[in-house]
Amino acid sequence: MKVLYHQLPKIDEDFYSLLGVDLEIVDPVTRSRESRIKNDGTGDYYTDMWVCEWLKSSGNHAYNIRKHPLINANSSKDINNYKWPDLNFKDMLGNFKKDAIEVFHNRKRAILVGRTCPGIFEIYANMCGMKKSIVGLTLNSNITESIIDHIL
Numbered sequence: 785m786k787v788l789y790h791q792l793p794k795i796d797e798d799f800y801s802l803l804g805v806d807l808e809i810v811d812p813v814t815r816s817r818e819s820r821i822k823n824d825g826t827g828d829y830y831t832d833m834w835v836c837e838w839l840k841s842s843g844n845h846a847y848n849i850r851k852h853p854l855i856n857a858n859s860s861k862d863i864n865n866y867k868w869p870d871l872n873f874k875d876m877l878g879n880f881k882k883d884a885i886e887v888f889h890n891r892k893r894a895i896l897v898g899r900t901c902p903g904i905f906e907i908y909a910n911m912c913g914m915k916k917s918i919v920g921l922t923l924n925s926n927i928t929e930s931i932i933d934h935i936l
Contacts, residue, residue, distance in 0.1 A: 811898030812876035
């Protein structure tokens with residue numbers, strides 16, 4: 785099993801075969817939009833495509849978010865001025881067709897199309913912080929709507 789980030793293991797072919805699995809996920813590749821893993825003395829960290837920073841503290845086995853890029857955004861102007869990621873996914877789909885053909889024709893498995901990121905609310909919460917995102921649903925609905933419109 786290959787693990788780039790502990791939350792996202794890539795299962796080896798022999799393990800699938802051992803279990804008799806007849807379904808396989810084909811994921812778009814998001815690594816081109818993420819920073820390389822670095823270490824700043826507190827642990828390993830990287831920045832995802834939404835510019836959220838994730839830290840795996842020394843001694844831990846999973847990454848947790850430590851920087852929410854919109855935590856200080858308080859107006860629609862702040863939201864509109866934020867440098868949103870380019871959601872043209874052509875670079876993420878580079879090997880997608882080749883991988884899908886390999887899974888379907890050569891391994892004889894059904895294909896489940898993977899995802900490029902968490903769900904809409906999770907992205908929103910990651911970008912704003914959990915407390916601000918929940919409060920924003922009721923107290924700052926215009927800002928919340930603006931953020932979610934950009935995510936979509």
